[in-house]
Amino acid sequence: MLIIPAIDLRGGKVVRLFQGRFDRQKVYSLDPVKAARHWARQGAKFLHVVDLDGASGGKSGNLAALKRILENIQIPLEFGGGVRNIKAISALLALGVQRVVLGTRAAEDRKFLDKAHKEFGGRVIVSIDAREGKVLTKGWNSSSAKNALDFAGELKDLGFKQVIYTDVSRDGALCGPNIAGVKELIRKTGLDVIASGGVSGLGDLKKLKALRKGLSGVIVGKALYEGKFTLAEALSLK
Secondary structure, eight states: OEEEEEEEEETTEEEEEETTEEEEEEEEESOHHHHHHHHHHTTOSOEEEEEHHHHHHSSOOOHHHHHHHHHHOOSOEEEESSOOSHHHHHHHHHHTOSEEEEOHHHHHOHHHHHHHHHHHGGGEEEEEEEETTEEEETTTTEEEEEEHHHHHHHHHHHTOOEEEEEETTTTTTOSOOOHHHHHHHHHHHOOEEEEESOOOSHHHHHHHHTTOTTEEEEEEOHHHHTTSSOHHHHHTOO
16 A cells, blocks of 8 residues: 655645635645655655645646656656646646646546546546545535546546545544545445545554555545654554
């Protein structure tokens, strides 16, 4: 199970939101490069970087910070937030991003999703961001009528093998991950899942790790920034 530190960017700063709410923000660093280097030194093999300005506004607002991160670390990263056309995906991959995360456009436009998968394969991954089983879009500000499990089924039908699943009601809340939701997603779709949202301590990681088959990774944000455990401790879990 891959442990993936999250770097959420807003206005060039490293922040965390509470349950996806932009009015409940806490700044953890003014220097995204410093944060990325910190996780790399602690042993991170992969980073999850989100452009919150892009996610909410539909246009990337933190590309300068992304470029500086890419120039200063040697580990791969995935990047998402406001990526809503094929040209943007191509540009990010050319910049050095290992994998592009799709959200809003993926949930709203099946033709775009199909084209992105056919053109880029595993270089794109979809993040299913949900609250009470419903998919959220536009920086978690809008709830669609689409059910998370149904959407996951669509992704499998299109050929996707892996998804990110975030329970937004738990994200940044340090209340424990939605393990039941993750298990259901794995069982009903057969997709490999990267779980995100709610990790509060090493105990949560142990519970997720116990799922074994089907869970390929977990994205951790606030728990690391708040010092609930170190990345080195997480990586040493048996």
